[in-house]
Amino acid sequence: MTRRIRIAMFVPALAVLGGLLAWSLVAIPKFGDYRGPYGYVLNRVVVPERHMSNVVTSVVFDYRGFDTMGEEFILFIAVTGIVLLLRKQERDDAGELGDEIGSPGVRIAGTLAVGVSVLVALWLIAFGFVTPGGGFQGGAALASSVLLVFLVASWRSWSGLANDKVLDPLEGIGAGGYVVVGLVALVDGLPFLTNLLGPGKTGTLVSGGSATFVNWCAGIEVAAALLVLFSEFLEEYIVPLARGGGTT
Amino acid sequence: MIVATLHPLQWTILLLVVAGATAVVLTRDVQRQIVVNGLYGILLVILFTVFAAPDVALSMLVVGTVGYPLVVLIAIARTRK
Numbered sequence: 001m002t003r004r005i006r007i008a009m010f011v012p013a014l015a016v017l018g019g020l021l022a023w024s025l026v027a028i029p030k031f032g033d034y035r036g037p038y039g040y041v042l043n044r045v046v047v048p049e050r051h052m053s054n055v056v057t058s059v060v061f062d063y064r065g066f067d068t069m070g071e072e073f074i075l076f077i078a079v080t081g082i083v084l085l086l087r088k089q090e091r092d093d094a095g096e097l098g099d100e101i102g103s104p105g106v107r108i109a110g111t112l113a114v115g116v117s118v119l120v121a122l123w124l125i126a127f128g129f130v131t132p133g134g135g136f137q138g139g140a141a142l143a144s145s146v147l148l149v150f151l152v153a154s155w156r157s158w159s160g161l162a163n164d165k166v167l168d169p170l171e172g173i174g175a176g177g178y179v180v181v182g183l184v185a186l187v188d189g190l191p192f193l194t195n196l197l198g199p200g201k202t203g204t205l206v207s208g209g210s211a212t213f214v215n216w217c218a219g220i221e222v223a224a225a226l227l228v229l230f231s232e233f234l235e236e237y238i239v240p241l242a243r244g245g246g247t248t
Numbered sequence: 249m250i251v252a253t254l255h256p257l258q259w260t261i262l263l264l265v266v267a268g269a270t271a272v273v274l275t276r277d278v279q280r281q282i283v284v285n286g287l288y289g290i291l292l293v294i295l296f297t298v299f300a301a302p303d304v305a306l307s308m309l310v311v312g313t314v315g316y317p318l319v320v321l322i323a324i325a326r327t328r329k
Contacts, residue, residue: 031253031254032253054303056303057303059264059312077264123300132302132303132305132306133303133306133314134303137303137310139308140307140310140311140315141306141310143315144310144312144314147314147318226315229315229319230315230318232317232324233318233322233323234318236322236326237322237325242328
């Protein structure tokens with residue numbers, strides 16, 4: 001494709017898209033112009049009604065907990081697809097890799113960092129109904145803190161922690177647990193995901209009632225799903241290196 | 249409460265995000281581009297924080313600086329051979 005044809009295709013497209021964009025920008029509401037009633041309603045009713053001080057998490061895991069279950073399964077299915085696509089690679093003993101981090105400073109500081117960030121991640125999940133955070137954010141943070149093990153130690157240490165035997169049950173518990181908490185309410189003749197424990201005490205770890213379990217299930221599911229993703233991708237990277245006789 | 253006007257801090261971070269996105273596009277080397285993209289991710293984290301969306305900022309912090317770069321880096325490493 002010559003430069004001339006490229007420009008001939010680009011300029012009309014730019015004119016149309018730019019025109020439409022400018023047209024819509026002129027008509028958008030003013031900054032901060034919020035019309036929907038739901039934000040105002042929720043801001044007023046969440047603490048008296050559900051005893052949760054983080055309105056965002058109360059919406060995600062309580063008011064529209066059913067939708068969130070769908071989102072959780074999107075992640076579950078996406079990761080399942082990745083596992084199917086990136087098949088298991090035959091690998092010789094990766095201990096030959098010689099990728100251990102040599103510097104003791106990096107290893108010690110890194111190991112401490114793993115501990116600290118795992119704690120922060122668990123805190124994010126646990127206090128999801130109190131402060132910003134929740135199962136999704138905390139789960140992602142948890143998976144990333146475990147990934148630090150690969151960065152500061154070695155592939156062998158990482159694969160000892162994040163392997164199928166550990167992750168598959170965790171992913172099952174995370175995805176299935178969410179559904180089970182919802183179904184328990186159905187057994188009682190109540191709507192799906194009804195809060196059976198009643199609202200907890202505002203500002204505490206149990207301020208979610210039975211949504212607390214839903215939150216933890218989501219945290220476990222997100223962490224496990226991301227770790228499966230990381231380990232599948234890292235395997236794609238490591239196995240050819242191990243075959244080639246170690247890192248350079 | 250409705251925020252009727254943009255706070256100077258909000259203007260600043262919006263402009264920084266525009267600059268960051270442009271920098272990502274203008275970086276030609278893919279490995280450098282991932283680093284620049286990580287910095288752009290941090291700018292988005294600050295943007296979400298400044299616009300009072302800490303829950304979104306927390307997600308972006310982890311996904312934009314750890315998960316996404318890892319997946320893209322490995323994809324590049326595999327396809328270059």
